[in-house]
Amino acid sequence: MHKKHHYKSTIKWTGNLGTGTDHYKNYERSHTISVENKTIIEGSSDPAFLGDKTKHNPEDMLLSALSSCHMLWYLHLCSAEGIIVTEYTDHATGIMIEQSNGSGYFSEVTLHPTVAVSHESMIERAKNLHHKANEFCFIAQSVNFPVNHEDPIVFVQPL
Structure with missing residues (x-):
């Protein structure tokens, strides 16, 4: 259902x-x-x-939607697996190709997550869950271009 x-x-x-x-x-x-x-x-x-650089544009919002959707799934999966995340930052990047006729499309997005976990024993599992988060992210599953992931930086920062 x-x-x-x-x-x-x-x-x-x-x-x-x-x-x-x-x-x-x-x-x-x-x-x-x-x-x-x-x-x-x-x-x-x-x-x-000819847009206003101080306002959000659709390209920024598409990139932000992919990044935030991934983060929310990632945090959920970590919580379910007993991995305690204490900080999360992603400096996402995207490439849009503008064609000669003025149309365009995104060719790829790359997420660059940095995650803090509360204990060293959680680091490897925390790194591996990024791939699963991508499989579950509604937005990533809805686009027709690859959503890549740099190897996540995971470090320890106790609560």
């Missing part, structure tokens, strides 16, 4: 400078992303596409 989960998001363009989209350079790419009962996210396009 499969469970269905439904999600809703409202995207509202806020970049009309008075003349709409009458010219490529006459409007901002600014928009808001809102989900009921959650903080509004200020969005734009990547600065390479």
Whole structure:
């Protein structure tokens, strides 16, 4: 039996400078992303596409979604296996290819996790669980490009 989960998001363009989209350079790419009962996210396009560098862009959010989904599955799996994680940081990177016609696609994402565990005996098992987290991550299972993992850095930091 499969469970269905439904999600809703409202995207509202806020970049009309008075003349709409009458010219490529006459409007901002600014928009808001809102989900009921959650903080509004200020969005734009990547600065390479005339976006506001101080706002989140779809490419950043895709990369962040992959990284946070992986982390949440990883923490769950560690908890279930008795591995006590005390810190987790990932400096994820992604490559998007822009084609000559202006379209584009992500060719890959690489996660670079650094994890602290509470005891040395947990290090090897903690490293190995990253592969299982990738197999369970909903977002990683939904994209058509590889989600790679650098060998995780796992060190001991007692509680």
